[in-house]
Amino acid sequence: MGRHSCSMKQKLRKGLWSPEEDEKLLKYITRFGVGCWSSVPQHAGLQRCGKSCRLRWINYLRPDLKRGMFSQQEQDLILNLHQILGNRWAKIAAQLPGRTDNEIKNFWNSCLKKKLMKQGIDPNTHKPITDDDHVKDKKIEFFASSSSSIPLEAELEHAFHFNNRGLMLSSSSSSSMDTGLIRHALLSKSVSDPLFLVEFQSGMDPISYNSNLAAEFHQTSYETSLPNLASFDHQKADFTNNSFMINEGRESSSTTNNSSNMNTSLSGGFQPMTFEGEMLQFKGLNLKSEEKFLGQWEHHHMHEVQVNNASNFNIYPMGSLLGEHTHVFHQD
DNA sequence: AAAAACTGCAACCGCCAGATA
DNA sequence: CTATCTGGCGGTTGCAGTTTT
Structure with a gap:
């Protein structure tokens, strides 16, 4: 059985694409859309293999490509x-x-x-590189070495405990966890959850975080200085009338001020928001479906709640908050 | 100024999994 | 069940432009 290969076919061009070839491919895809790549060269009048056309489209011609430096x-x-x-x-x-x-x-x-x-x-x-391994992060190692056949979600479930109140970072699992993982867990989980939150349990040691993001979580007492969003009564949260209210369950502390609620307009998505004493930011939320979320991460997925004293408390409210859906979490 | 070394990036290659005949 | 096709993916190559010697 002979392996199909572009290189085995005769008379096919290789190397850099000319502007004329680009134009042909662009015209064809614009008119007929993406379908069977193997038939594209013939129909578009190109001396290329379908695979090459696909790659050129995906990596260069696609209209939704972002150009320029990485931010x-x-x-x-x-x-x-x-x-x-x-x-x-x-x-x-x-x-x-x-x-x-x-x-x-x-x-x-x-x-x-x-x-x-x-x-x-x-x-x-x-x-x-000089790490002498006495502070091993087994979870991260697990990720690094895990088989690609393990679904991402399953991997994350391995390290984080999700429940219907949000993401629990117990002292045993979170103390050595890079915040990148936490962040990613949130990203991944929040696709399906309308409101997602993190609860830090007491006893975790933020100093052992090994990334420079650690500072975000570096605070001596989470429980006393963070608003206790994990326990606020979501049933009483008001997602109607284009507003998002949290007005219960916040615990006061010496580091927070007397403000006890937050709200922001949801029309057209969350607007950047400042919460007195505790910088709360919801940037560019405009999510209506998982597809949209997955496709427009950068513009629509930075919904961090920054709490004072260099700690970060991440909340990832999702598109379903945008009016029609009012699912909230329930306490166990 | 010219050659060599380096760098960034586009494109190719080979493997794989899933679909289909 | 097997053979084949196809698209997707990650690793690698090779070229063009830039910098260094």
Whole structure:
């Protein structure tokens, strides 16, 4: 049985695409859409194999491609995702709308990898090269070495405990967990949850986080200084009338002020919001479906609630908050 | 100025899984 | 069940432009 290969076919062009070829392919796809790639060259009048056409479209001609430098936000995300997923570029690219797996792979190999090595961090393990292993992060190792056949969701479930109140980071599991994982867990989980939140249990040691994101969580007492969103009565949260109110269950503390509710307009999505004393930010929420969410991550998925004293408390409210759906979490 | 070394990136290659005949 | 086709993926190559020697 002979393997089908572009290279085995005769008279097919290889190498860089000419503007004329691009134009032919673009015209064809614009008119007929993406379908059977193997028939594209013939119909489009190209001396290329279908595979080559597909690649050219995906990596260069697609209209929704984002060009230019990677933003700092994108770089951070790639680093975090790579730590979780390893070289699964397609999965990483799925979280960066407008970027291709090839682009991210190239960027990693030519830039991020070197950047990490300069910082003395092993780009494969994301750990300090001089690390003598006495603070092993078994969970991250699990991610790095896990088979690609394990679904991402399952991997995350391995390390995080999800329940219907949100994401629990117990002292045993979270103390050595990179915040990138937490963040990613949230990203992944929040696709299906209308409102997702994190509860820090007392006793976790934020200092043992090994990424520079650790500072976000560096605070001595989470329970006393964070609004206790995990226990607020979601039944009483008001998702109607285009407003999002949390007005119960917040615990006061010495580091927070007297403000006891927050609300923001949901018309057209969350607007950036400041919450007195505790910087709350909901940026660009405009989600209506999982597809949209997955396709437009960067623009619509930074919904962080930043609480004072350099701690971060992440909430990921989802598209279903945008009016029609009012599912809320229930206490066990 | 020229050659060598380096860099970034587009494209190719080979493997794999799923679909289909 | 087997053979074949197809698309998707990650690793790798090779080229063009840039920098260094």
